[in-house]
Amino acid sequence: MDELDAHLTEAARTFGTPSYVYLTDAIDQRLAEIRAALGPWFALSYAMKCNPNPGLLNWLADRVDFLDVSSIGELRLARQAGWDPARASFTGPGKRDTEIAEAIESGIGELIVENLREAIVANRIAGDAGRAQDVLIRLAPSHVPKGFGDHMAGRPSPFGIDIEDAPDQLPEILALPHLTVVGLHIYSGTQCLKPEAICENYRIFMSVFRDICEAHDITPQKLVFGSGLGIPYHAGDTPLDLTAVADGIRAELQAFCAEPRFAGTRLILELGRYLIGEAGYFLTSVVGIKESRGQRIVICDGGMNNHLPASGHFGMVIHRNYRMHRVGGGTGEQKVNLVGPLCTSIDRLANAVALPPLAEGDVVAVHCSGAYGLTASPIHFISHAHPREVLIEGQSLTDISRDGSMKLPPAP
Numbered sequence: 001m002d003e004l005d006a007h008l009t010e011a012a013r014t015f016g017t018p019s020y021v022y023l024t025d026a027i028d029q030r031l032a033e034i035r036a037a038l039g040p041w042f043a044l045s046y047a048m049k050c051n052p053n054p055g056l057l058n059w060l061a062d063r064v065d066f067l068d069v070s071s072i073g074e075l076r077l078a079r080q081a082g083w084d085p086a087r088a089s090f091t092g093p094g095k096r097d098t099e100i101a102e103a104i105e106s107g108i109g110e111l112i113v114e115n116l117r118e119a120i121v122a123n124r125i126a127g128d129a130g131r132a133q134d135v136l137i138r139l140a141p142s143h144v145p146k147g148f149g150d151h152m153a154g155r156p157s158p159f160g161i162d163i164e165d166a167p168d169q170l171p172e173i174l175a176l177p178h179l180t181v182v183g184l185h186i187y188s189g190t191q192c193l194k195p196e197a198i199c200e201n202y203r204i205f206m207s208v209f210r211d212i213c214e215a216h217d218i219t220p221q222k223l224v225f226g227s228g229l230g231i232p233y234h235a236g237d238t239p240l241d242l243t244a245v246a247d248g249i250r251a252e253l254q255a256f257c258a259e260p261r262f263a264g265t266r267l268i269l270e271l272g273r274y275l276i277g278e279a280g281y282f283l284t285s286v287v288g289i290k291e292s293r294g295q296r297i298v299i300c301d302g303g304m305n306n307h308l309p310a311s312g313h314f315g316m317v318i319h320r321n322y323r324m325h326r327v328g329g330g331t332g333e334q335k336v337n338l339v340g341p342l343c344t345s346i347d348r349l350a351n352a353v354a355l356p357p358l359a360e361g362d363v364v365a366v367h368c369s370g371a372y373g374l375t376a377s378p379i380h381f382i383s384h385a386h387p388r389e390v391l392i393e394g395q396s397l398t399d400i401s402r403d404g405s406m407k408l409p410p411a412p
């Protein structure tokens with residue numbers, strides 16, 4: 001058994017299934033790769049929407065520079081996990097006034113203003129508190145290159161200020177007396193595996209940043225490049241070549257940073273899945289097997305309720321199986337449908353996936369599950385026990401489950 005499977009076996013034996021396992025060595029390795037390829041230009045901001053587990057957040061606090069939260073709930077979790085709000089930014093197109101107020105009172109580093117309304121509200125709240133609030137203005141470019149799994153710009157979208165509206169709206173924001181515009185923010189596309197598309201997107205960012213800063217005479221302290229770096233979820237996906245991204249954009253980034261206006265600017269890569277996704281596995285055990293009209297259906301203890309994206313209902317148009325394996329290996333292959341415990345036919349983890357023959361009690365590990373796994377799943381549906389979460393640091397396993405996960409009684 002290889003080292004990974006030894007860890008997964010121990011986690012399943014100690015904490016049971018369904019469970020999520022996060023390997024810190026894999027995150028450390030990914031961090032090193034990112035710093036080596038893009039570190040000369042970029043600081044890193046972890047978008048905690050992809051995995052808000054407090055144990056993981058706490059582990060990350062000394063390892064990444066900044067944090068991006070997208071709700072006041074996330075900010076509270078981050079604070080509980082030891083993050084100083086001054087290192088956090090707050091994105092999201094639907095911030096309520098009460099959230100803006102709490103973020104400002106908490107000392108949030110920057111509010112990412114996505115529209116004029118938010119800016120006006122933040123200005124009033126900051127003014128009432130007798131302070132100035134740092135903000136970044138989120139912009140929505142008019143174009144996103146082909147190759148991104150989801151687009152937040154380049155078409156009608158709720159995210160940020162469309163660049164064609166910037167000439168009207170930015171002067172109004174810049175004139176608000178209790179806001180200090182310290183920079184700009186773009187996050188326009190996600191889950192991209194093509195280096196050339198990512199480079200092209202960064203070129204668009206630089207061009208927008210240049211034009212807007214020049215037009216409104218902004219000398220930014222920070223510019224956020226929403227990364228869009230993708231991970232290989234499915235068999236046949238080619239992992240992103242980060243060195244190719246760096247090689248493709250190095251000269252232009254260097255030239256950009258050398259421009260007098262940007263000489264003192266901190267460029268920030270805001271990312272989630274690329275950092276955490278491949279370091280996480282979802283473990284689910286076989287509860288029963290049914291031969292049904294020529295198909296072998298393997299029923300597991302955790303399915304769509306624990307891992308919505310693997311079931312194909314989180315932004316996937318056509319369901320493609322996540323990469324997965326039988327923990328402990330095995331010889332031979334059999335095509336099976338892997339389903340969860342819910343009373344709905346959409347609770348499918350995999351269709352016709354080839355795995356070694358499975359039997360009751362076997363554990364299947366679903367790969368690429370560190371990001372948008374548990375946090376993106378309808379865990380209350382049908383009131384099954386919530387999955388546990390386990391952090392593996394070297395040889396040590398820690399239960400980092402959030403409140404609400406319940407241990408099932410031991411098997412009789």
Ligand SMILES: Cc1ncc(COP(=O)(O)O)c(C=O)c1O
Nearest residue numbers: 047050091187190191271272273
């Ligand atoms: C504003 C913003 N920042 C960061 C992210 C993180 O994206 P990813 O996990 O793909 O890196 C997202 C994802 O949707 C986002 O909307």
